[in-house]
Amino acid sequence: MRNRVRAADGRQLLVERLGDPRGRPVFLLHGMPGSRLGPAPRGMVLYQRRTQLIAYDRPGYGGSDRHPGRTVADVAQDVVAIADALGIEKFAVAGRSGGSPHALACAALLPERVTRTAALVGLAPWDADGLDWFDGMTAHNVREYSTAAVDPEELAARLIPRADGIRKDPKRLLDELRPELTDHDRMIVSDAGLRRMLEANYREGLRTSAYGWIDDVIALCSPWGFDPADIRCPVLLWHGEQDVFSPVGHSRWLARRIPGATATIEPAAAHFAAFRALPQILTWLLRDLPGAEG
Template identity: 35%
Template sequence: MEAQATHEDGGLRSEGLESLVLKDGRVLEFAVQGPEHGPVVLFHHGMPGSAVPMESVFGSATDRGYRIVTYSRPGYGTSTSAPGRTVLGTAEECRVLMDHLGAERYLVAGWSTGGPYALATAVADSPRVSGVLLIASFAPHDAEGLPFVEGMGVQNHVLFGAASRGEQEQRSVVRQMAAVVRDSDPSNLADGIASLLPAADVTALTGPYGADNAAHMSHALAAGDDGWLEDLRALTSPWGFDPSAVTVPVELWHGDVDRMVPVSHGRWLAGHLPTLRAHFENRHGHISIAVGSLGDKLDRLRSRAA
């Protein structure tokens, strides 16, 4: 798939949000931050999410010299919607992005819903991806022996319950949840999704991460809810690849009190990916497992990938 950029610099030297025009005319929004010649990491955000960088998450990595590439999946931010997209299809578009940026080798990382996209990128661009970092990642919706929603908070029971119903109900549920998230301050958001937040996550959400996350998600949903709806469908449909096909080193981190993506998902992945090394952290949730520690996690992955 060919693409062209809306700026002249094709190297890894961008600042702020930029746009890549794909061959079919759709736009993929992205950003690059960190030292110019540092090891490159493609980061896949959660649901909802966007290319807007979060210092509370990425600062520990850029401080260690990593060059972080973020992007908005189709339907989020200014990335053009792509109804019917799959996890693997989106990863193919990320391969085009990394072609454009001139990345010769890179690591991929995925948080939450971003985890499946990180694994897919390792399949779609296997010659260049040297390792995968999974943080509180989902397992496949049809994973054998995994009760997908068991241990989740009420909001996720409702969200994934809608996934098995028609488009009208899916849109209704996503619209209601987006109304809670859009432009909420951290304390209001914590109240609105309380069933998903153990104490560790409440603490993280009301710290510096809270403001970062608000900007990150508000941008994601500024143009509408299509990205969230497309993510829900892609996540709960066949991903387009077998996770066990990933052959590069995989490091997985998961908190044992996570109510957004229960630790059972991480345990399933640990039992089915032959190159995966798992770290299950006591008293950590979905947010606390990631904030402030990305740099250390990437260092561990990079030492194996080397």
């Protein structure tokens, strides 16, 4: 079920609801580049668990209007606008990769509404004290994040033509990433059904422009607008130890920073293994959502 929701400042957000429309609500925040069409448990799984999954295009992606200069913290008010429009009071939140910091923002800034939060293969704040932010990260990601921090216009000049190419041929992104994938990740993305879903996800995310992607990267390399130490709801951090796109040291830092956080580190897994972990993560997220809201 698809909805258009107006944000507090008048922007339009495109929302997708999956599973049981009367089920327990979980927001799923996509990676980058990505869209509301990204990886999610199958509809049958969601119905069996009496769950509705709410995904939406972050500003600038897919069918959502751009929000220039947005911070990671700005996601909270967009999620509130969607929840209010759908008549949902309390909900859980999960984020994968570039969506993980945004999920943590919801946990920190919406304590009365967020019951549990899961952050899969995520990143720590750019200014994380005591963390070598680039340790274990692939050279390509180091270059893009470093550029975003000092020259956002140069980042845009790089990502706009790259996004144009991916929009025309979305399998190009996975082909570009292949040399940097671990054997474990190559095995996961070799699945034909998963590849088709990822290609549709990338095409939709970049359908109108590259600016969702550009704004995401810049936001992650800027002050986030909240401190993960302020989170009080239960938090699960999931990471593959072999991840070279979002190194595992980021989740280890967050586990030390967030009070009571649980960290699950999979020794043999890498970045794309988070897709397979989603159903298990969903079970954990639903524990404090006994019934449907709205």
